[in-house]
Amino acid sequence: MRIGNLVRPIPGHFTVSEQHWVGVVIDFHIRVDNCGEPQERYAIVCWNSDFPQEEEYPDSLEVIG
Numbered sequence: 001m002r003i004g005n006l007v008r009p010i011p012g013h014f015t016v017s018e019q020h021w022v023g024v025v026i027d028f029h030i031r032v033d034n035c036g037e038p039q040e041r042y043a044i045v046c047w048n049s050d051f052p053q054e055e056e057y058p059d060s061l062e063v064i065g
Contacts, residue, residue, distance in 0.1 A: 001025060001058055006065035013060035023047040029055060
């Protein structure tokens with residue numbers, strides 16, 4: 001998964017109404033612990049104008065383009 005990829009939710013990870021959404025990965029965010037060690041990586045996805053920068057687990061997304 002890279003910046004600029006089109007993604008959609010994997011069934012079972014989102015609500016039924018969100019399963020038909022298609023978004024664009026616009027960035028990645030890495031959360032670190034107090035020692036600076038990476039703990040979690042999130043994809044920042046622009047779904048639509050109502051949700052322009054949502055943090056999503058990469059495991060819950062499918063790359064479609």
